[in-house]
Amino acid sequence: MGVSKGASTRPKSRQPGTAARKAPGAQPKPKRLPPDERERLIVREAVAFFAARGFEGQTRELARRLGITQPLLYRYFPSKEALLDRVYQEVYLNRWNPHWEDILEDRTRPLEDRIVEFYSDYARAVLTYEWIRIFMFSGLRGMDLNGRYLTVVRDRIFARVIREIRFENALPSPAEVPISEAEFELVWSLHASIFYIGIRKWIYGLTIPDDVSAVVVALTTAFIEGVPAVVARLTGATATPRARAAARRRTP
Template structure:
C-alpha cells in the first residue's frame, strides 16, 4: 500500500530544474486541489509541502499564505471550470427548452460530479470560507436567472424585465440543481454508487421539473 501511495506522489519540484516559476506554481496549485479534496481545508501546508517533497518556505514563496493557496484552488476548480458556453446553451432559443436544459446539465454534471469538485465544495461550506457564497452568487447570475427567464418565455409569462424573479421560482430551480449535485454527494461523500446512468437521471429530473414549474410562475398578463 505504501509503495502504491509513493508511486502517485508528484515529481519533487526541486528536481524539475527546467521549470519556470509559473509552471512550478501550477504544480503546487494542482497538488493543493488534490490535497484539500482529500483532507479538507484543515489540511496543513507543511503536509502539502511534504507531499510535494519541497520545503514549506518554498511553498510560501509561491503562495504567501494558506488563504492565498485556497483562493487559487477556488479559482482553479470553481471559477476556472465554469464554461461560458453553458450560458449560451440555456438561452439558445433555436432549440426546445427541454433539450437546452438537458444539454446544460449533462455538460455541467461532467464538470462537477467529480471527487475533487464535490468534496472541495462540501469542505468549503463546513469551514465557512465564503467560497460557497461566492460560487452560488455566480451560479444564480449566470445560470438560474437565465433558466427562469427562458421558462417564462416558454410558458408565455411576463419576462423578468417586466416582473422580477420571485424567490419561489429560484427555489424551484435550486431544487433541480440540488438534485443533480446530490448525485455527487452520494458517490463521493456517502460512497454510494449510482445504479442508473447519470444522463438518464438528468433527463428524468429535467422532464419532471418542466412538468411542474409552470404552476409557480407568475400569471399571464391580462390584456
C-alpha cells in the first residue's frame, strides 16, 4: 500500500554544502547535536508545546516544532509519558526558590514588606504561560502533583505567613495554639487573588493590569490591615492596633 508515494514527493537528500535554506519560519536546521544539548532543546520545547496544546498534544507536532523527526523523540525518552514526567519536573521543581522561606521570616523587616517581596517574586516566577497552564492541565488530569506541590506551599509559605502575623500581633505562637483551618483559609484568599490573575491572563485570555506588582502590593496591604483582627478572634486573644504597634517596635 502506497509505499514509495510519499517519499518521492520531497527531495530525499540535500547536496553536501547546500545550506538547506528552508521556508521562513521553519527551524534552522536539524543539525547533529551532542545528546545532552539535544535533550535540553527537546525538554524546553516540550514545556512550551504541552503548555499550549495540553498533554494530548501530538508527538509529531512537537517534533515538527523542534525541526526533527518524531521517532527521534523516542531515542531520548522511552515514551510520551516519560517526556511528560520530565516536563512536570522542569516546571515544578526547578522554579521553586528556597530563599522565599528566608524572606518571610526575616524579622528585621516589616512583615508587610516581606510578604510583598515574596508574592511579587512568586508572581514573577509562577504567573507565566507555561507554569499556570501546565499546573492546570496536570490538575485536570488527576495527577497528585498539584496536591503535593500545594502541601509544600501550605507548610513552607502559608504556615510561615501565619506564624509571622501572630508574632507581629503579639499572639500565641503556632506551638502554643495550633494554626486553625480558618487561618489557613485567610492566606488561601490572598494566594487565590494573586494566582487568579495568572488564570485570567493565561487561561481565559483576558487583559490584566499592566502593573501586576502594584496589585500585589495593594492586595497584600489590604490583607495585612484586615487580617489581624480575624486572627485574633480565631486564636481567642485580642490584638489591638496598640498591641500591633508594640510588637512592631519590639522587633529589632
